Amino acid sequence: MSPDALKVKDKKPGQRACDEKDAKGKLCVGHLKRWDKAPEEVRNQLGKGVEIYRCERCHTLYRPLAEDRSSAGLRYEDRPVNIFGDFSGRRS
Numbered sequence: 394m395s396p397d398a399l400k401v402k403d404k405k406p407g408q409r410a411c412d413e414k415d416a417k418g419k420l421c422v423g424h425l426k427r428w429d430k431a432p433e434e435v436r437n438q439l440g441k442g443v444e445i446y447r448c449e450r451c452h453t454l455y456r457p458l459a460e461d462r463s464s465a466g467l468r469y470e471d472r473p474v475n476i477f478g479d480f481s482g483r484r485s
């Protein structure tokens with residue numbers, strides 16, 4: 394699966410129904426469910442620790458609207474290289 398193919402929408406506070414429109418412009422209104430079993434590549438793209446929701450009908454992904462939009466860098470946190478790379482000279 395290409396990461397670019399992932400469609401992720403912002404879930405507004407309190408939003409529980411999908412507002413994705415189909416080809417005819419009709420609202421989906423599918424129920425947004427917490428997606429605890431999201432594949433790792435999905436989790437990595439959305440950012441670690443982010444709650445992922447998925448529409449039951451059209452499977453559009455949602456993530457809660459974050460107040461801090463600068464959290465995009467979080468996705469690099471799960472790279473152990475970052476932690477040990479900086480201190481590699483002190484490991485021997």
Ligand SMILES: [Zn+2]
Nearest residue numbers: 411421448451
């Ligand atoms: Zn939907």
